[in-house]
Amino acid sequence: MTELIVGLAGNPNVGKTTVFNQLTGMRQHVGNWPGKTVERAEGHFSHGDYDYDVVDLPGNYALSAHSMEEIVSRDFIVDDDSDVIVNVVDAANLERNLYLTVQMMELGANLVMALNMNDFAKKKDHIIDIKLMSELLGFPVIEINAKTKDGFEELLTTVEKASKNPIDSSEKLSYGNEIKGHLASIQELIEQDSSLLDVPSIWTAIKLLEKDSIVIEKVQQSSKSSQIMVEVDKVASHFYDVYQEGAEEVIANARYSFIDGLMAEAVKRPAVEKETTTDKIDRIVTNRFLAIPIFIVIMYLLFQLTFTIATPFVDLIDAGFAALGEYLAEAVGNEMLGSFLQDGLIGGVGGVLVFLPQIILMFLFLSILEDSGYLARAAFTLDKIMHSLVGLHGKAFIPMILGFGCGVPAVMATRTMENESDRLLSMMLIPFMSCTARLPIYSIFIAAFFTANQGLILLSIYLLGIVVALIVAGILKRTMFKGLSAPFVMELPTYKVPSVKGVLLHTWEKTKGFLRKAGTIILGAAIVIWILSYLPMGVEYGSQECVLGMIGTAIAPIFAPLGFGTWQAGIAILTGLVAKEVVVSTFATLGGLEEDDEEGVTQLVHDTFTPLSAYSFMAFCLLYVPCFASLGAIKQESNSWKWPLTMVCITLVTAYIVSLLIYNVGLLAGFG
Amino acid sequence: MKTLSDVKPGETVTLVKYHDTGDVDLRRHLLGMGFVRGAQIRVKQVASLGDPIEMTIKGYDVCLRKEEAKNIEVE
Numbered sequence A: 001m002t003e004l005i006v007g008l009a010g011n012p013n014v015g016k017t018t019v020f021n022q023l024t025g026m027r028q029h030v031g032n033w034p035g036k037t038v039e040r041a042e043g044h045f046s047h048g049d050y051d052y053d054v055v056d057l058p059g060n061y062a063l064s065a066h067s068m069e070e071i072v073s074r075d076f077i078v079d080d081d082s083d084v085i086v087n088v089v090d091a092a093n094l095e096r097n098l099y100l101t102v103q104m105m106e107l108g109a110n111l112v113m114a115l116n117m118n119d120f121a122k123k124k125d126h127i128i129d130i131k132l133m134s135e136l137l138g139f140p141v142i143e144i145n146a147k148t149k150d151g152f153e154e155l156l157t158t159v160e161k162a163s164k165n166p167i168d169s170s171e172k173l174s175y176g177n178e179i180k181g182h183l184a185s186i187q188e189l190i191e192q193d194s195s196l197l198d199v200p201s202i203w204t205a206i207k208l209l210e211k212d213s214i215v216i217e218k219v220q221q222s223s224k225s226s227q228i229m230v231e232v233d234k235v236a237s238h239f240y241d242v243y244q245e246g247a248e249e250v251i252a253n254a255r256y257s258f259i260d261g262l263m264a265e266a267v268k269r270p271a272v273e274k275e276t277t278t279d280k281i282d283r284i285v286t287n288r289f290l291a292i293p294i295f296i297v298i299m300y301l302l303f304q305l306t307f308t309i310a311t312p313f314v315d316l317i318d319a320g321f322a323a324l325g326e327y328l329a330e331a332v333g334n335e336m337l338g339s340f341l342q343d344g345l346i347g348g349v350g351g352v353l354v355f356l357p358q359i360i361l362m363f364l365f366l367s368i369l370e371d372s373g374y375l376a377r378a379a380f381t382l383d384k385i386m387h388s389l390v391g392l393h394g395k396a397f398i399p400m401i402l403g404f405g406c407g408v409p410a411v412m413a414t415r416t417m418e419n420e421s422d423r424l425l426s427m428m429l430i431p432f433m434s435c436t437a438r439l440p441i442y443s444i445f446i447a448a449f450f451t452a453n454q455g456l457i458l459l460s461i462y463l464l465g466i467v468v469a470l471i472v473a474g475i476l477k478r479t480m481f482k483g484l485s486a487p488f489v490m491e492l493p494t495y496k497v498p499s500v501k502g503v504l505l506h507t508w509e510k511t512k513g514f515l516r517k518a519g520t521i522i523l524g525a526a527i528v529i530w531i532l533s534y535l536p537m538g539v540e541y542g543s544q545e546c547v548l549g550m551i552g553t554a555i556a557p558i559f560a561p562l563g564f565g566t567w568q569a570g571i572a573i574l575t576g577l578v579a580k581e582v583v584v585s586t587f588a589t590l591g592g593l594e595e596d597d598e599e600g601v602t603q604l605v606h607d608t609f610t611p612l613s614a615y616s617f618m619a620f621c622l623l624y625v626p627c628f629a630s631l632g633a634i635k636q637e638s639n640s641w642k643w644p645l646t647m648v649c650i651t652l653v654t655a656y657i658v659s660l661l662i663y664n665v666g667l668l669a670g671f672g
Numbered sequence B: 001m002k003t004l005s006d007v008k009p010g011e012t013v014t015l016v017k018y019h020d021t022g023d024v025d026l027r028r029h030l031l032g033m034g035f036v037r038g039a040q041i042r043v044k045q046v047a048s049l050g051d052p053i054e055m056t057i058k059g060y061d062v063c064l065r066k067e068e069a070k071n072i073e074v075e
Ligand SMILES: Nc1nc2c(ncn2[C@@H]2O[C@H](COP(=O)(O)OP(=O)(O)O)[C@@H](O)[C@H]2O)c(=O)[nH]1
Pocket: A010, A011, A012, A013, A014, A015, A016, A017, A018, A019, A059, A116, A117, A118, A119, A120, A144, A145, A146, A147, A371, A372, A496, A497, A498, A499, A502
């Protein structure tokens, strides 16, 4: 068996992941690139005598030092010992796709082109002479259909052949005599230093002219650096004199003229482009007047379907774990072990696994929305709101809305945003959207104090979350996330029928990740909370005498300025870290009541709170640290502990300040 | 002097040049997306809330905010 390392490279939405899934199926692993938040999907399969190791590279338009995704891709092409780079290309959109191809040629990559989406090209009446194109490019071009696997056999045998005779694809590249001459003068200097020759000198010369920060840094290490940089400046100013444009524009124009030449020879297109199905759908979906109503209907459906279909399953899992816990506790007989199993293990992990149905459904619907091309339209429609209010990308809207259901899938949904800082900022805002787990808390307090205007009080809590999120976003954008705003240049991909296999695999990957997390971080946290509630030996589980109770008593004074400095509230806040609905069952336990004795809990709450301190407590529960499950999700999605910890700090400070304001302004206004 | 942000839906224009005031990173990104001198751009529509703008360039659809489009001179 010969091992073959193959990278799949191309623009976004060209079918890379579809090809990857078709080749590797379930034998794939999705993680992150070392030290980066960029997703890395790798998979294995064998074909004939070859063992393939395939990497699905991020979708890029260029190979600059512009974004993490682009750096990851070009590092893979340059550094990793990849044998072949398969450039997946959208045949219906050749011109722009070839721009990336040309840059990979500058890198001298050992390329094979997989021409995909030929069905769309045919619909547009584009006729591509594949043989001629392959000749002009200097490497093989294979027609495939990622969805039906047509042409895969030929693609793989071509890849195997290419791995045996690697080519330098930069050879056929021609940027015209004028530019070629000037590049050559820079290349000549570069070639005098062998330490710079791990990549073709034409690539280094071009990147220097494009002021690529990473390449400049590398060249500065060279003994020839001053000569090289002087020559680069000379060429750049000469370009400016000749073309009245910066070197970057001159290079981009040169790339496109090479592409234009190739297109003119190898592709026949109608003089006037036909109207496509996408154009027709877009006349309705992004229509000025219809776009927002359509968005609202789709979001409503997404929300309703996710949470209503999930509810019976959630209840089932919930009841199942409760029964299992009770059964085990009885079967074990030993009081301590029984409590550990029932309250600690099953209670903690079960409390998180109940989210599973919601997560599966949400990913199912979200994958469909994304793959079909709708998500990009929603971002287009809503960008103005998100951008002017919080300085975020239009796509940030969807995680925010999902946050009203459950923070865990919402955090995972931030994956649809390409830009890292946008993704992180939206994650920081999600906990302020009041998730359904917090609803039981409000119900108890509203039942105890605000029966007269229930709806209004509940609405005010939800609105408070939104307003606070907007203010926090504004502050973060001016501090932590300063200057990181990404410009909004977004492709609106053509509408497509999503592939069932792709949607299911994506959903499975996410679910697996969530399960793994439930098995580790959340299990650990649940055990810690159980130990703190159980010790010292002999005290009642979760009472004032246990360690958790002592901590609750100790921290109670901290909450006195907020109006609820009681040990019961202290414990409830601590246990609420596991999951927000636990706040209610904690009150039940503390009052020595049955967990579902709502009237008893309401009475208890009525005795320990005033209306004002109750409202302040609800606001605190709304805003403080989200549950372990969503912190775990943030850890997983951001690939670092920094962000969940940041979130803990942000939410604690925010919750404290807001509750303090509510209570004290309330006191002054005479609501005491 | 006309910029891309002034173009009405349905109109087709040709890219002339970038203003020097624009963000360099953004310009590099736009160059990669096909916004080079001489490129034909057809504005399709403006979003419901007046921004961003959807346009067709080099055979595909892309959207830009007005604040970004106003640094691109067209005719
Ligand atoms: N009609 C058609 N659709 C395709 C083809 N290849 C991929 N797709 C669809 O195009 C969409 C985007 O594909 P994906 O693999 O996610 O693209 P990526 O962004 O390059 O990874 C998915 O909905 C695919 O089902 C094809 O050859 N023909």
